[in-house]
Amino acid sequence: MQRPNWLRRLSQLSAPRWLRPDAVKTLAILLATTLSCIVLAAVISSFDTVCLIVIYILAVVLISRFTNGYFWGIAASVAGVVAVNFFFTYPYSALDFTRAGYPFTFASMLLVSVMTSAMTVQIKQQARQSEERERHTRELYSISSRFLAARGGQQIAQAALDCLAGLSRPGILYGGNPAQEDCPVWTRGASSGQELVLRSSGERFAAGWVFAHGRPAGAGTEECTRSAVFYQPVCAADGVLAVIGLLYDDGGRPDAEQLGFLDSLASQMALALERQRLSEEQNAILMESEREKMRSNLLRAISHDLRTPLTSILGASDAILESSGQIDRETHDKLVGDIREDSQWLIRMVENLLSVTRISAGGTATVRKAPEAAEEIVAEAVGRIKVRYPGQPLDVRVPDEFLLVPMDATLIEQVLINLVENAILHSGIPMGAGAPPINVHITRRGGDALFEVRDYGKGVPAGMIPRLFEGYDLQQARSSDSSRGMGIGLSICSSIVRAHGGEISVENPPGGGATFRFTLPIDEVKTIGQ
Amino acid sequence: MANKITILIVEDERAISHFISTVLTSNGYRTIQTETGRETLSLISSHCPDVVLLDLGLPDIDGLEVLRSVRQWSSVPIIVVSARGYEREKVEALDLGADDYITKPFGTSELLARIRTALRHNQKVAGSDAPNACFTNGGFTIDFEKRIVTVDGEPVHLTQIEYKIVALLSRHAGRVLTYDSIIEQIWGPYAADDNQILRVNMANIRRKIEQNPAEPRYILTEVGVGYRMTDQ
Numbered sequence: 001m002q003r004p005n006w007l008r009r010l011s012q013l014s015a016p017r018w019l020r021p022d023a024v025k026t027l028a029i030l031l032a033t034t035l036s037c038i039v040l041a042a043v044i045s046s047f048d049t050v051c052l053i054v055i056y057i058l059a060v061v062l063i064s065r066f067t068n069g070y071f072w073g074i075a076a077s078v079a080g081v082v083a084v085n086f087f088f089t090y091p092y093s094a095l096d097f098t099r100a101g102y103p104f105t106f107a108s109m110l111l112v113s114v115m116t117s118a119m120t121v122q123i124k125q126q127a128r129q130s131e132e133r134e135r136h137t138r139e140l141y142s143i144s145s146r147f148l149a150a151r152g153g154q155q156i157a158q159a160a161l162d163c164l165a166g167l168s169r170p171g172i173l174y175g176g177n178p179a180q181e182d183c184p185v186w187t188r189g190a191s192s193g194q195e196l197v198l199r200s201s202g203e204r205f206a207a208g209w210v211f212a213h214g215r216p217a218g219a220g221t222e223e224c225t226r227s228a229v230f231y232q233p234v235c236a237a238d239g240v241l242a243v244i245g246l247l248y249d250d251g252g253r254p255d256a257e258q259l260g261f262l263d264s265l266a267s268q269m270a271l272a273l274e275r276q277r278l279s280e281e282q283n284a285i286l287m288e289s290e291r292e293k294m295r296s297n298l299l300r301a302i303s304h305d306l307r308t309p310l311t312s313i314l315g316a317s318d319a320i321l322e323s324s325g326q327i328d329r330e331t332h333d334k335l336v337g338d339i340r341e342d343s344q345w346l347i348r349m350v351e352n353l354l355s356v357t358r359i360s361a362g363g364t365a366t367v368r369k370a371p372e373a374a375e376e377i378v379a380e381a382v383g384r385i386k387v388r389y390p391g392q393p394l395d396v397r398v399p400d401e402f403l404l405v406p407m408d409a410t411l412i413e414q415v416l417i418n419l420v421e422n423a424i425l426h427s428g429i430p431m432g433a434g435a436p437p438i439n440v441h442i443t444r445r446g447g448d449a450l451f452e453v454r455d456y457g458k459g460v461p462a463g464m465i466p467r468l469f470e471g472y473d474l475q476q477a478r479s480s481d482s483s484r485g486m487g488i489g490l491s492i493c494s495s496i497v498r499a500h501g502g503e504i505s506v507e508n509p510p511g512g513g514a515t516f517r518f519t520l521p522i523d524e525v526k527t528i529g530q
Numbered sequence: 531m532a533n534k535i536t537i538l539i540v541e542d543e544r545a546i547s548h549f550i551s552t553v554l555t556s557n558g559y560r561t562i563q564t565e566t567g568r569e570t571l572s573l574i575s576s577h578c579p580d581v582v583l584l585d586l587g588l589p590d591i592d593g594l595e596v597l598r599s600v601r602q603w604s605s606v607p608i609i610v611v612s613a614r615g616y617e618r619e620k621v622e623a624l625d626l627g628a629d630d631y632i633t634k635p636f637g638t639s640e641l642l643a644r645i646r647t648a649l650r651h652n653q654k655v656a657g658s659d660a661p662n663a664c665f666t667n668g669g670f671t672i673d674f675e676k677r678i679v680t681v682d683g684e685p686v687h688l689t690q691i692e693y694k695i696v697a698l699l700s701r702h703a704g705r706v707l708t709y710d711s712i713i714e715q716i717w718g719p720y721a722a723d724d725n726q727i728l729r730v731n732m733a734n735i736r737r738k739i740e741q742n743p744a745e746p747r748y749i750l751t752e753v754g755v756g757y758r759m760t761d762q
Contacts, residue, residue, distance in 0.1 A: 347635050373729050375736070376751035378744050387637075396744040402733040404726070409753045410617075440744070 022067040026076055029066075033059040034083055041088060052088050053109050056080035060113040064120035073117025080113060081106045140264050147272035153184075156272045160244065161188040163265050167258055172198045172207075172229065172245040179208035194247055197228060207231050207243045214240050216262075220253030230254045232262040236270045244269070298356070298488065305349065305488070309342035344388070348421070352492050355414045359499050367499045369406040374398065374442050374449050377409055381416035382440060385424075392424055393437035403442070405449045405520050411496045412520070416440070418489040419453040419516045427457025427513065448502070448519040459508035468506055469494035493518070534560040535649065538579035540570045540596070541611070542589050550583065553638045559645075567591030574604055581648050584628070585611045586619060594622060601627040607648035611636075617754030624708050624755070631706065631755075647704035647761055665700040667760060670739060670748045672700045681739050691716060692735050695728075696759075699749060704761030706752050732757065 037055055041047045060080060064073035085095055085106065097103055146159040157175055164171035170190035176183040187198050197203065206227040210217045217223035218231045228249045234242040244266055246254065254262070316335040319327070327335075359367060375398040382396050423438045436456040443450045460468065469490055497504040497518045504518040537554055541547040542565045551561045564573055567588045574582065582600070586593030597608060610623040610631040620631045629648050632641060665672050669682040679686045679696060688696060694716050699707060709725040717727075732751075736743040750758045 371726070372753070373733060373751075375733065375743050376729075376753060379746055379751055380753050382745055383750065394745075396742060398744040400737070402730060404729070413753065442744070 022072050025066050026063050026072045029059050029063050030076060030079055030083070033080075034087065038087065049084065049088060049105070052084050053105075056084060056109070057113055057116060060117050061120055064117040065124065070118060070121050073121060074114055077110055077113030077117055081110050084109070136260065136264070139261060140268065143265055143268045144271075147268050150272060151276075153273070153276060156269065156276060157184070157186055157242075159272070160242075160265065160269050161186055164188055164244065164246065167246060167261065170194045170198065170247040170249075172203075172247070174207055174211070174243040174245075176242065177208065177211050177240075178204050178243055179211065190247065194249060197249060198245065198247060203227060203229055203245070207245060210243050211240045216259075218245065219248040230262070232266045234266045234270045234273065236274050241270060241273045302349070302353065302488070306346065309345050313339050313342050348417075349488075351414065352418070352489055355411055355492055355496060358408065358411060359495055367408040367411060367496070369408060369500070371404045371406050372409045372412075374403040374405050374451075377407070377412055378416060378440060378442055378451075381413045381420070384413075384417055385420050388421075389424055393435060394420070394440060395437040396440045398442045399444055401444060403444060403449050403522065405522050407500055407520055408496075412500070415493045415496050415518065416451065416453070418493050422489060422516070423453055423455035423457070423514070427455035429455065429457045444522070445519070447522055449522055450517060450519050452515055452517040454509070454513055454515040456511070456513040459512060460506055460514045462508070465506055469504060534558065535581070536560045536562065536577060536579045537645065538570070538573055538577065538582045539563045540567070540583065540588065540593075541565070541585045542587070543585075546585075550641065553641065554645075557642060565589070567593065567596040570596050571599060574600060574606060579606060580652070581645055582606055582608045583611060583632075583645075584608055586616075586623065594619075594626060597623060597626050597628055605652075607652050609644055609648055620755050621708050621710070624706060625710065629705060651702075651705065665703060667700075667703060667748055672697060674701075679739065686738050688735065688738060692731055692738070695731055696735060696739070696749075699757055699759035703759040706756050706758045708756040712756065 033055060037052055040055075041052075057080070060073055060076045063076040067073070082095065085097065085102070086093065089096075089102065090099070097106060143163050146162060147156060150156040150159040153175060157173055160173055161171060164173070165188055168189075171188050172190075173186045173188075174183055175186070178185075185199065187195055190198055206218050206224040206229065209224055210231040210233050213223075214233050214235050215223075216230065216232050218227035218229045219225075220230055224231075229245040229247050230253075232244045232246075233240045234244060244262060246258070246262065248254065316339045320332060320335055378396060378398060382394060385392070385394065420438055420440060427438075429435050439452065439454040441452045441454070443452070494504050497520070500520050502518055502520040504516070506514060506516045509515045535558075537559050539547050539550050539554075539561055541550065541563070544565075547563050547565070551563055554561050562573060562577055562579060564570055565588075567590050570582070570584070573579070584593055584596060588596065593610070597610070600606070600608065607629045608627070610620065610628045611634060612620050612623070612631055613634045620633075623631060629651065630644050632644050663673065663675050665674070671680045672678070673680075674697060677693060677697075679688055679693065695712065698712060698715055709728055713721050713725060713728055732749070733743070735749065736746055739748055740746045748760055750760060752758055
């Protein structure tokens with residue numbers, strides 16, 4: 001049974017790596033079994049062939065358990081049969097399968113050994129498979145949990161790259177169609193040389209092919225064979241969303257495990273992107289309904305606000321027409337004065353509403369900007385205010401530097417007029433020559449033009465500040481006629497400034513009063529110093 | 531009666547037309563009213579009004595069309611009436627030869643001032659070829675012969691280009707000059723189509739002649755349209 005030394009050496013030399021420990025194990029177990037059987041047979045007189053066979057079968061089971069594949073188990077079965085025949089049956093130390101009954105016994109032993117060995121191996125394989133499945137599930141779970149935490153396309157891309165890093169190869173991710181110039185690209189774990197390869201036009205073409213055809217290509221596949229990168233498309237129901245690439249610049253090919261990993265990564269990423277798109281759509285619907293709500297609120301508030309001055313105009317004009325000559329000069333003038341005042345208010349209101357349509361006409365709250373000189377806009381706004389409120393002192397300052405700010409001039413003028421008017425009407429200071437002036441100051445702060453309107457009145461009640469620019473809820477509009485239109489005016493200011501990419505805020509500065517300030521981003525290139 | 535100044539009001543809104551007419555009549559002008567562009571043309575040729583107030587939104591012909599055809603044979607001063615926010619329309623009207631514009635809604639004093647300015651310009655053109663040697667507006671004075679600008683008695687040093695701009699606006703005091711027309715007259719017809727250089731020059735001029743550039747007294751900006759030298 002013992003193999004000659006030269007054979008073992010040969011097997012060590014020629015056999016693949018995995019064979020060597022298995023051969024040693026098999027030989028060791030068989031040797032131990034044979035020796036223990038010889039000892040047992042010598043010590044115990046009643047020790048018979050049946051016991052021997054059972055012990056050998058045990059050996060076969062052990063061998064099957066501790067070696068890989070069917071080969072060693074079956075080999076041990078045959079070796080066991082031969083060993084039993086050789087050592088323990090008559091004639092001893094010789095092979096003889098011809099004695100009556102023996103062939104049957106040996107055949108049974110062989111069959112049982114082989115079957116046991118086969119079953120053991122099978123169980124082992126199943127265990128390994130389930131282990132593999134479990135690992136795969138764990139992997140999937142870790143991928144999907146990363147994607148679950150990701151919000152927005154950028155984070156999803158980052159999560160995918162993080163997962164790719166687990167394969168310890170440089171990876172690339174196209175967040176769209178690689179054939180397009182503006183397609184976002186991320187790489188991970190690549191040296192500068194590898195970066196060049198990943199971002200080369202040839203690789204980009206291969207990635208584009210994958211995007212267009214929706215199936216893997218590149219290194220190790222039948223398509224785009226000159227590529228050093230394996231590309232996996234990220235497919236959703238309605239087409240390819242992204243392309244994942246893994247660099248094999250060392251001439252390697254993706255193995256089954258990596259392919260499986262990339263496949264599950266791609267499907268999880270597709271799910272995440274799909275989820276993202278759905279939530280974006282939902283947000284858009286939500287925003288649309290919010291806007292709709294805002295619009296109807298606005299309409300309601302306006303209808304209410306319009307009715308008051310219109311009623312007063314109608315009443316006053318009726319009074320004048322119907323009592324011709326009856327009313328004295330002073331009353332007549334008073335009534336006409338009211339009509340005039342209410343009409344002016346209506347005109348301002350309509351101008352504000354026009355501003356709103358100017359913003360929403362674009363659909364997405366954007367404005368048409370053109371570079372305008374800040375001082376010219378301020379000058380015109382101040383000019384209009386002076387016509388309306390001749391007695392109101394104003395302190396207007398612009399920087400020495402000539403500020404060219406991209407804006408829709410009509411809208412920003414409207415903002416300034418609304419803010420100054422708001423200060424005049426709601427600061428609680430009676431208008432007049434002795435009153436403290438309202439400051440309108442323009443300065444430059446970093447890359448922004450900063451517009452400040454400050455009054456020295458009673459300030460804004462602290463409780464109102466957070467909701468001041470949110471607008472006209474109906475309650476506020478209804479609460480008092482003295483503040484009619486104010487909410488609308490400020491919320492329009494806020495929408496205009498935000499549509500310009502600026503910010504609006506209010507605070508009660510030390511020294512009293514209220515400061516409204518808003519910023520507009522300056523286009524650096526177009527700014528010309530003096 | 532015959533020597534009263536006649537003003538043609540082209541306006542399709544009867545209420546507005548009526549109120550303008552009332553204001554003008556009580557200020558000593560004679561008014562003619564019409565609602566259509568077609569009638570406008572025949573009324574101008576038959577009545578020879580001294581000033582035309584033209585609303586651009588007419589029911590039959592586009593107001594700009596009316597303006598264009600009138601300008602082919604008449605130099606009668608035309609003041610265009612337009613709404614706020616339609617800056618492009620105003621610029622177009624001015625470039626087509628309108629003398630001035632007034633933005634709805636407007637007050638009576640503004641309307642009367644515009645009409646006076648238009649009449650004065652017309653008389654100046656008709657009266658003498660030689661332009662005034664001097665223009666004075668409050669504390670601002672420009673001497674065209676000596677090319678000297680003074681503000682409150684103090685001489686102001688302007689660059690060549692700045693002086694040209696100020697002189698141009700002073701010659702047309704009270705009227706709006708569009709960006710394009712200023713650029714064409716200062717830099718020539720082949721100047722760049724960009725009005726940035728004009729704005730920078732204006733900013734410099736403001737800092738030299740105005741006390742507070744944010745509250746100009748002499749040269750006003752008509753945002754989106756052009757500049758106007760005030761006229762008193």
